[in-house]
Amino acid sequence: MAHEPRDGALLALAPAERTALDRAFELARLGPAHGPNPRVGCVLLADDGTELASGFHRGAGTAHAEAAALDNARAHGIDPRGTTAVVTLEPCNHAGRTGPCSEALLAAGVRRVVFALADPNAPASGGAARLRAAGVDVVGPVDEARGRQLVRTWLTAVEQHRPFVTLKTATTLDGRVAAADGSSRWITSPESRAHAHTVRAQVDAIVVGTGTALTDDPSLTARAPDGTLHTHQPLRVVVGHRDLPAGAALHGPGGELVQVRTHDPAEVLATLDAREVRHVLVEGGPTLAAAFVRAGLVDELHAYLAPVLLGAGPSAIGDLAITSIDHAVRWETLETHRLGPDVLLVAAPAKPGTTKTVPPGPAPPAPTPAPPARATPPPEAPRPPAAHAETHES
Numbered sequence: 001m002a003h004e005p006r007d008g009a010l011l012a013l014a015p016a017e018r019t020a021l022d023r024a025f026e027l028a029r030l031g032p033a034h035g036p037n038p039r040v041g042c043v044l045l046a047d048d049g050t051e052l053a054s055g056f057h058r059g060a061g062t063a064h065a066e067a068a069a070l071d072n073a074r075a076h077g078i079d080p081r082g083t084t085a086v087v088t089l090e091p092c093n094h095a096g097r098t099g100p101c102s103e104a105l106l107a108a109g110v111r112r113v114v115f116a117l118a119d120p121n122a123p124a125s126g127g128a129a130r131l132r133a134a135g136v137d138v139v140g141p142v143d144e145a146r147g148r149q150l151v152r153t154w155l156t157a158v159e160q161h162r163p164f165v166t167l168k169t170a171t172t173l174d175g176r177v178a179a180a181d182g183s184s185r186w187i188t189s190p191e192s193r194a195h196a197h198t199v200r201a202q203v204d205a206i207v208v209g210t211g212t213a214l215t216d217d218p219s220l221t222a223r224a225p226d227g228t229l230h231t232h233q234p235l236r237v238v239v240g241h242r243d244l245p246a247g248a249a250l251h252g253p254g255g256e257l258v259q260v261r262t263h264d265p266a267e268v269l270a271t272l273d274a275r276e277v278r279h280v281l282v283e284g285g286p287t288l289a290a291a292f293v294r295a296g297l298v299d300e301l302h303a304y305l306a307p308v309l310l311g312a313g314p315s316a317i318g319d320l321a322i323t324s325i326d327h328a329v330r331w332e333t334l335e336t337h338r339l340g341p342d343v344l345l346v347a348a349p350a351k352p353g354t355t356k357t358v359p360p361g362p363a364p365p366a367p368t369p370a371p372p373a374r375a376t377p378p379p380e381a382p383r384p385p386a387a388h389a390e391t392h393e394s
């Protein structure tokens with residue numbers, strides 16, 4: 001890991017390098033949000049700051065961003081010797097599915113390397129040191145906040161050895177997910193449901209309890225606006241002991257079906273971590289959602305809120321064994337989005353890393369506009385409705 005300048009490091013860069021870093025972040029986001037590897041972008045600059053070539057990582061087993069940029073240069077007859085490589089993540093120093101980027105940059109004769117975030121992944125880190133030792137001018141980390149945000153799900157896996165967990169709820173204003181008679185179609189708007197499907201298409205796994213799987217017979221697929229399946233289908237994970245019927249929709253087209261016969265959310269995440277799952281979307285039901293919250297294993301909440309009142313019916317989260325407001329589980333609002341008539345509130349646990357019970361204090365922060373570094377996928381068109389639930393249409 002590198003320990004070069006942090007404060008003001010970004011400002012110390014040449015304007016062309018700062019622009020190139022912005023571009024490298026844009027390129028990185030073209031890579032898949034799902035999959036075991038982080039999203040990384042790289043731009044090669046000439047001495048005068050002209051962009052010569054660029055590349056990004058397209059997923060496990062494909063070229064890393066630095067190698068892709070070098071390939072891009074050579075494909076256009078550009079000699080990368082003497083260039084500056086501007087990268088969103090410290091170049092790796094190990095041979096994983098592909099070769100070490102540090103060696104590729106050295107072999108190419110790159111003169112200077114600027115990177116946003118140091119690589120915390122022990123087996124792969126050390127690229128900056130390796131390059132420096134070989135005489136390359138290396139500057140970084142220069143933009144850790146943006147770098148961490150870009151690869152936050154991957155970082156959770158590297159640092160906490162478990163997938164990043166997003167909990168999704170879709171409720172009325174009074175927190176209900178269904179009416180007293182069990183009917184729940186539709187509480188949220190087509191815009192909300194479409195957005196939820198774009199999220200599905202970006203995660204590695206969708207998780208529900210057996211209660212939801214047996215009651216609603218969901219397919220848990222990610223679909224395009226016209227109803228066709230996205231190319232990427234997340235794993236479909238059912239948690240609980242009861243068997244699913246042979247004719248369950250979960251056995252139909254879609255991602256691989258995995259049943260984890262436990263009630264322990266940590267065991268679910270360990271099972272998925274072993275499969276290199278980085279981002280999990282927990283879609284309920286209330287019992288499973290409550291278990292994840294109680295275990296402090298929710299990193300992010302996507303709460304779709306419809307301007308609807310029911311006054312009775314099940315709520316999105318089951319019993320948390322909280323009897324006093326003093327022990328309320330509080331969240332920090334990160335973003336709000338208007339989706340048709342609904343609002344999507346994106347929140348994180350009030351203290352980073354865990355879902356913490358906090359003492360009473362001032363009211364939770366009012367919804368604020370999205371901070372610039374957070375990218376929310378664009379809304380998509382709705383999918384066909386299902387028999388019951390908002391969140392797991394067939």
Ligand SMILES: NC(=O)c1ccc[n+]([C@@H]2O[C@H](COP(=O)([O-])OP(=O)(O)OC[C@H]3O[C@@H](n4cnc5c(N)ncnc54)[C@H](OP(=O)(O)O)[C@@H]3O)[C@@H](O)[C@H]2O)c1
Pocket residue numbers: 169170177178184208209210211212213215216239240241242243262263264265283284285286287288289291318388389390391392
């Ligand atoms: N509208 C919505 O947004 C929405 C979303 C999801 C669900 N729902 C509704 O929620 C209802 C189902 O509620 P639910 O709470 O039964 O569903 P659930 O949370 O999906 O499933 C609960 C079941 O999962 C197993 N389980 C897994 N982890 C557990 C744990 N830590 N503690 C206890 N049990 C655990 C148990 O079954 P085993 O005995 O098999 O182990 C338990 O009965 C359905 O009617 C569905 O329509 C609504």
